[in-house]
Amino acid sequence: MSSTTEVRGYEVAEFPRECRANTAITQAGKITTRKNVGSQAFDKNFTSTTTAVALNVNSPLELRSQLQDHSTMTSTSKTMHAWQKHFGSTTAVRAEVPIPACPNDGLLIKIHAAGVCHSDVALLNAEKRPDTWPLDKYTLGHEGCGEVVEVGSSVHGFATGDMVAILSVAGCGESSCGECSRGLAQICQRGERYGIGSNGSYAPYVAIKARAAAKLPENVSAEHGAVATDACMTAYHAVVGTGQVRKGETVVILGVGGLGFNAMQIARSSGARVIIVDKRQEVLDEAVKFDIAEEDVVPVGEGIVEFVKRKGLVVDTIIDFVGVPETFGGAQEAGKLVYAVTQRHDADKKCEQYVLEVKLS
Helix, strand or coil, X not given: CCCEEEECCEEEECCCCCXXXXXXXXXXXXXXXXCCCCCEEEECCCCECCCCCEECCCXXXXXXXXXXXXXXXXXXXXXXXXXXXXXXXXXXXXXXXXXXXXCCCEEEEEEEEEEECHHHHHHHHCCCCCCCCCCCEEXXXXXXXXXXXXXXXXXXXXXXXXXXXXCCCCCCCCCCCCCHHHCCHHHCCCCCCXXXXXXXXXXXXXXXXXXXXXXXXXCCCHHHHHHHHHHHXXXXXXXXXXXXXXXXXXXXXXXXXXXXXXXXXXXXXXXXXEEEECCCHHHHHHHHXXXXXXXXXXXXXXXXXXXXXXXXXXXXXXXXXXXXXHHHHHCCCCCEEEEEEEEECCCCCCEEEEEEEEECC
């Protein structure tokens, strides 16, 4: 991996250029889409309108397309249009809301790009507000990147004009917090969750705590910065943090979607041999274009256990981005399984992205 920058307790990697397959970018109103898209990035080119719209979507691609069509500023300087989740409804609502004030301990960010993730669809489908979430209505968008336009009075280290990526779950940062004090801010229940219960980046502006901002390196675009804190960092923590993948090891990636595709590239850049598993032939074909050897692609229909035995492989780590009994069961002959999935609670449809290491005997 290339050099990293320590930002307020978070390690923000300058990912290899190959980790850019997960974006669809709009430039001058035109969408340019690469294949194998996971999180979809889009610029917000705001124009004046007052049209009210509700979206009913079933996929991140569909959501991204409709958001791009309708993302607008209002004609006044004090309000803006935002795409919101309203509990009691499973459609995205385009609402006119006040431009947020800059908090004393935070920043006001003008959004340049935001990502559309499959989690956004799950969040829209949630019917009941979790007890720990304060708002009945909130602005979606948990992958955002933009420009600092105002700095809180107690904030140091940031200036207007800085480009920052937004950490959607930066935690509360309190020493008394069991999660934050152990480096697990992403599962902290006290802090704001931008776009996941707290107001996020599907709007021209968002107000955040300073600890949720990571300065963007000059050679990284807003589009890539937007998805890096979620689609890339989740994969990075699974491979480098929890998985502790090393040069010369053999790693199996189960599921080559948005997270899996990034994990595949991060593992490769760490010097590991990467075996990939997916049911979609077109995804496997795309992975080969990113330097995955054809002999390291498990054929569609063949189980991972059968493939490993047939090839005589010794697998160091399996990283599961699918999280279903079929993939979990197929991985149990490995020495270490990293389980990186989206957790869904049936009671309240609350979604949390987390990385959990399960050591198997």
